Amino acid sequence: MYKLEKSIEIGQNRDVHCAHGKVAVQGIGMSVYSFFVDGLLIDTGSNSLSQEFQSFFSELAIEQVALTHAHEDHSGNAAWIQQQRNVPIYIHRESVDICAQDGDYPLYREALWGKRPAFVAQPFGDTLQTKSATWDIISTPGHTTDHLSFYNRASGAMFTGDLYIQMKTKVVLDEENIVHTLASLKKLLNYDFETVYCCHAGFLADGRARIQEKITYLEELEGEVRKLYDQGHTVDEITKTIFRRDYPITKASGEQWSSKHIITALTQHFMQESLR
Numbered sequence: 001m002y003k004l005e006k007s008i009e010i011g012q013n014r015d016v017h018c019a020h021g022k023v024a025v026q027g028i029g030m031s032v033y034s035f036f037v038d039g040l041l042i043d044t045g046s047n048s049l050s051q052e053f054q055s056f057f058s059e060l061a062i063e064q065v066a067l068t069h070a071h072e073d074h075s076g077n078a079a080w081i082q083q084q085r086n087v088p089i090y091i092h093r094e095s096v097d098i099c100a101q102d103g104d105y106p107l108y109r110e111a112l113w114g115k116r117p118a119f120v121a122q123p124f125g126d127t128l129q130t131k132s133a134t135w136d137i138i139s140t141p142g143h144t145t146d147h148l149s150f151y152n153r154a155s156g157a158m159f160t161g162d163l164y165i166q167m168k169t170k171v172v173l174d175e176e177n178i179v180h181t182l183a184s185l186k187k188l189l190n191y192d193f194e195t196v197y198c199c200h201a202g203f204l205a206d207g208r209a210r211i212q213e214k215i216t217y218l219e220e221l222e223g224e225v226r227k228l229y230d231q232g233h234t235v236d237e238i239t240k241t242i243f244r245r246d247y248p249i250t251k252a253s254g255e256q257w258s259s260k261h262i263i264t265a266l267t268q269h270f271m272q273e274s275l276r
Contacts, residue, residue: 004111005029008052013203014195015155019056020202021049025111028252032073033199035159038130039063042150042159043199047076048114054080064088066128066135068161068199069147070095072103072116079117092139092146093123108252124148140188142181143173149184151191158193158207165200167214171247171257178262179269182218185211225266239263 009020017036022029023046034053035042041062045053054077062085067075070091078089078099091099103116128135133154140149143162150159163184172178188211196207204210221242228238243259250258 006049021045021052023048023112030112033202035197036060038132040130041065043068043074044077046073046113053077062087067091069144070098072113076116079119082119089121090124091121092148095146096121096123140184142184143176156193157195159197161199164198168217171259172261174256174261178265185215229267229270235263
């Protein structure tokens with residue numbers, strides 16, 4: 001039987017209340033943020049941290065909930081909020097039906113994040129209105145097809161969910177498409193922002209610069225992969241050449257998380273380009 005270690009840190013950056021939940025099991029640790037500003041709760045944390053996040057939520061005057069995507073570490077306490085507060089919960093239109101059913105995840109994800117109960121969600125429009133601001137709802141697929149980012153026009157803050165996470169992406173989930181992630185990161189630069197609130201990296205005062213750095217990293221990675229692809233190397237060979245380390249999450253997840261998914265998406269993109 002595994003032992004779950006968990007904690008939460010509550011803080012504030014500018015006008016945004018930040019809850020940083022941390023969970024670890026059998027040497028694998030993860031963390032996730034929930035943000036609250038102007039009556040709006042952005043993401044709800046994982047159900048494995050239900051007591052910790054619900055204590056945070058109980059102190060807030062939540063009027064609306066905005067979910068960046070349907071993953072269980074972001075929507076795990078949405079059902080509880082709905083039961084306690086009866087406030088509207090918004091998500092990408094393609095995930096409304098998914099959220100209406102209890103989450104079904106591999107065992108390792110359930111061990112880390114817990115079970116996500118069903119809840120009733122509404123689809124976003126193009127914008128969302130809070131007391132003091134209009135928010136742009138930006139489609140930013142890559143990590144998932146339903147992924148959204150939120151831009152506060154009044155404060156200039158950008159909430160990026162799982163689009164950024166860290167500068168140097170080394171492993172991704174099997175459903176992630178790194179080509180789409182790169183396009184979504186570039187899309188954000190059309191907005192006038194400096195600060196970023198990332199659901200895994202937290203508050204980034206130099207968020208715009210950090211996103212630009214990640215774009216540069218991914219473009220350089222794409223160039224390396226293209227060179228090896230043009231030389232006739234296979235996906236496995238390219239993966240071993242560029243990502244030489246074996247990451248624990250790859251084995252623990254049965255390769256649901258893997259560096260190979262990055263290479264596969266890029267090489268498929270190259271192949272499609274050659275057919276145009």
